[in-house]
Amino acid sequence: MPRLLALCAIGALFFSACDATNETPHTGEAGALEAFSGLTLKVGAMTLTVDDLSAAVMDTLSLDAGKSYTGSVSLGAASDSLVQAEAESHLFAYTFDPASDVTLTATDRESQYAVQNLNGGDYALGRTFSVAVDSAATGQATLNVRLRHFDGVEKSMSDANVGQNDFSVMIPVMYVPIETAGG
Helix, strand or coil, rough: CCHHHHHHHHHHHHHHHCCCEECCCCCCCCCCCCCCCCCEEECEEEEEEEEEEEECCCCCCEEEEECCEEEEECCCHHHHHHHHCCCCHHEEEEEEEECEEEEEEEECCCEEECCCCCCCCCCCCCEEEEEECCCCCCHHHHHHHHECCCCCCCCCCCCCCCCEEEEEEEEEEEHHHHHHHHC
């Protein structure tokens, strides 16, 4: 019996240490990443809440083909305040797969949140965005929402491939086709 308990404890420790989406917790040191627990994504009238960034997202974001939306992402009041205060060190990056059916554009800038300009630019933060869905979009897709962290790396041109992920979460997407007349 003690052997079984020891194996269970080791298994629990192993599985709780594995976290593919929420990166290294913030320790207050340069280069460390913040730990975020959940997010709320609003697109048009739809609100999708992800309570655990390390778990699979079960809800599906439905987008109508041929429509445009405005959207926003929130991490909760305390986390939103942190990201806004460090706007020059963060970027919400959104990637659809496949990418051909939708265009997403960040609509906010660092200057809306940051008090000082330390990086020489006024780059996107991505807390607010617009989405345009192609009229031919059908089927399923995936939306990867990442919060990029640029600590020790210069943020320029809103490059989503520089820096590190504070978190990365995959959200299932369903495109609702345009109904045809008489159909």
